[in-house]
Amino acid sequence: MNEQQEEHHQSAKIRTILQIGLVYLSQIFLYALCMAVLVGVSFLFKGSFSIQAYSDRLFIAGVVITLVGVFVFITIGGTRRNMGIPTFAKTKEDARKIIDHSEEIRAKAEKRYDAGSKVWAVGAACMLLSILLYYLLSIF
Numbered sequence: 001m002n003e004q005q006e007e008h009h010q011s012a013k014i015r016t017i018l019q020i021g022l023v024y025l026s027q028i029f030l031y032a033l034c035m036a037v038l039v040g041v042s043f044l045f046k047g048s049f050s051i052q053a054y055s056d057r058l059f060i061a062g063v064v065i066t067l068v069g070v071f072v073f074i075t076i077g078g079t080r081r082n083m084g085i086p087t088f089a090k091t092k093e094d095a096r097k098i099i100d101h102s103e104e105i106r107a108k109a110e111k112r113y114d115a116g117s118k119v120w121a122v123g124a125a126c127m128l129l130s131i132l133l134y135y136l137l138s139i140f
Contacts, residue, residue: 028118028121035065070120
């Protein structure tokens, strides 16, 4: 009986992780598709649409977005803001404050890193989409 509960608990964890991962990937590819549409709209103003030009423009946009994402990720990691909580506990009150707000601090830090990694992933998805679209559209 205990083994069945453990297996059920394990499968529930795996299912939850897969759901979170699929939601994350769907958001990334939705943003990448939005960038692909924006790049496509840019041809209305610049003209001279071709599959090669579209793919190149989307790839360059992906490189720029990836660089911005890396910059954001590194900047977030380098700032090490204490979010209103003392970095080192000098008194018992400081230690209590750190312990009481540790979950809140962790959640804020995860949101910061998640933003940088999402921007980076959108750039990488744009580059991948650029390559895929070039090969798919060149068939037609």
